[in-house]
Amino acid sequence: MELGTSLGIVALSKVFKNGVTEIEEYLDYGPTIFENFANTSREFSELINKLSAYLSETDTKLITYWDEEYPQLLKNIPDPPVCLFVKGKLEYLAYNLFAVVGTRKITSYGKQVTERFVSEISKHFVIVSGMAYGVDTIAHSSALRSNRPTIAVLGCGVDVVYPKSNKILYEQIIDNGCVVSEYLPWEPPKKFTFVERNRIISGLSTGVLVTEAGIESGALITARYAVEQGRDVFAVPGDIFRTTSQGANYLIKNGAFVATEPSDILEYYGFKDHRKMVELTDDEAQIFGALDSESTIEEISEKLNIPISQVMLILTTLELKGLVFRTERNTYARAM
Structure with a gap:
C-alpha cells in the first residue's frame, strides 16, 4: 500500500474515530475520498x-x-487495530508469538516463575508483553x-517510554525485537489505553501465560480478551494466602490450563523432543550440522x-x- 493511502487510513481512524x-x-468509494477529507x-x-x-x-514503520x-492472528480478532506503528525489527511480528503477563507488584516467587518459564518458552516463541513494571519487565528481560x-x-506511542525507568529496556527491545x-x-499513556492495548497483546499471540496476578490485575483483562479471541490461556498456581496469586488461581478455577513447568506449555504445542520433530531447510540443516563445536559467524561462513x-x-x-544459542563470547553452539 502506498504511504499516502496508509496515512489517509490512519487519519481516518484517528480523526474520525473509525474502525476497520x-x-x-470508505475505501469502496475510491482514493478520492482522501482528497475530499483533506479539503x-x-x-x-x-x-x-x-x-x-x-x-x-x-x-x-x-x-x-x-x-x-499486518499480523494474521491480530487481523482475526473482533476489534483489530486499524494501524500499527513499529520501532525495531518488524519481521518478528510474523513469527510464532506467545504472551507472558502478570502483576506489576511482582514478588520474588513471581520473578522466579517468570524467568523460568520465559527462558524455556522463548526457545520456541517470540515473547510478547506490555513493558509495564513487574512481570512484563521480567518477561522481556528474561x-x-x-x-x-x-x-x-x-499503551502509548512508540516514541514514549513508559514507565521512564524502563528506558534501557525499551532500547534493548528495539535492538533485539x-x-x-x-x-x-x-x-502519552492514558488509563484506558492500557486496557485497549491488552487486546493486542493477546491478539498477536498463540497463547497467554499469567505467571502471577492479583484478582484486579490487568493481566486478567488480557486473559479475558484471549478467551474472547479463541486463544489458549495458561496460569501458574500460587500461594492461596497471597493476594498476588489470587488472579492466577481464579483463572485456573475457571478453566485456564495449569502450568507448573514450562514443558506443560511446550508439550501442549507439540514441542516434546522438539529437535527430532522440527523441520529444517537444506541450508538450515547444513549450518546446524557444521556446529559440532562453538563457532563464530565468520568461521561458519568460511567453513561452508x-x-x-x-x-x-x-x-x-x-x-x-x-536448536542453537548465542554464547556470552558471541559464538554459536547447539542447544543442549
Whole structure:
C-alpha cells in the first residue's frame, strides 16, 4: 500500500474515530475520498502532513490492516487495530508469538516463575508483553538475557517510554525485537489505553501465560480478551494466602490450563523432543550440522563458503527453533 493511502487510513481512524469496518466502506468509494477529507477537514490534513514528516525523519514503520505485513492472528480478532506503528525489527511480528503477563507488584516467587518459564518458552516463541513494571519487565528481560527477541505492546506511542525507568529496556527491545502501538507515536499513556492495548497483546499471540496476578490485575483483562479471541490461556498456581496469586488461581478455577513447568506449555504445542520433530531447510540443516563445536559467524561462513549475511539470518531462525544459542563470547553452539 502506498504511504499516502496508509496515512489517509490512519487519519481516518484517528480523526474520525473509525474502525476497520467503517474504513472498508470508505475505501469502496475510491482514493478520492482522501482528497475530499483533506479539503474539508483541516485536522485531517494537518495529521497527514505531521505523520508524513515524522515517518520520513525516523525509522518507525507504519502498517495498516490492509498491508501484507499486518499480523494474521491480530487481523482475526473482533476489534483489530486499524494501524500499527513499529520501532525495531518488524519481521518478528510474523513469527510464532506467545504472551507472558502478570502483576506489576511482582514478588520474588513471581520473578522466579517468570524467568523460568520465559527462558524455556522463548526457545520456541517470540515473547510478547506490555513493558509495564513487574512481570512484563521480567518477561522481556528474561528473553533478552537468553539472547531471544521480544515484542512490547505499548499503551502509548512508540516514541514514549513508559514507565521512564524502563528506558534501557525499551532500547534493548528495539535492538533485539520491536515495540508496537496503535497510538500515534507521540501520544502519552492514558488509563484506558492500557486496557485497549491488552487486546493486542493477546491478539498477536498463540497463547497467554499469567505467571502471577492479583484478582484486579490487568493481566486478567488480557486473559479475558484471549478467551474472547479463541486463544489458549495458561496460569501458574500460587500461594492461596497471597493476594498476588489470587488472579492466577481464579483463572485456573475457571478453566485456564495449569502450568507448573514450562514443558506443560511446550508439550501442549507439540514441542516434546522438539529437535527430532522440527523441520529444517537444506541450508538450515547444513549450518546446524557444521556446529559440532562453538563457532563464530565468520568461521561458519568460511567453513561452508556461505555469505555472512545469510549465515546470520539462518542462525537467527535456528535460534527461534530452539536448536542453537548465542554464547556470552558471541559464538554459536547447539542447544543442549
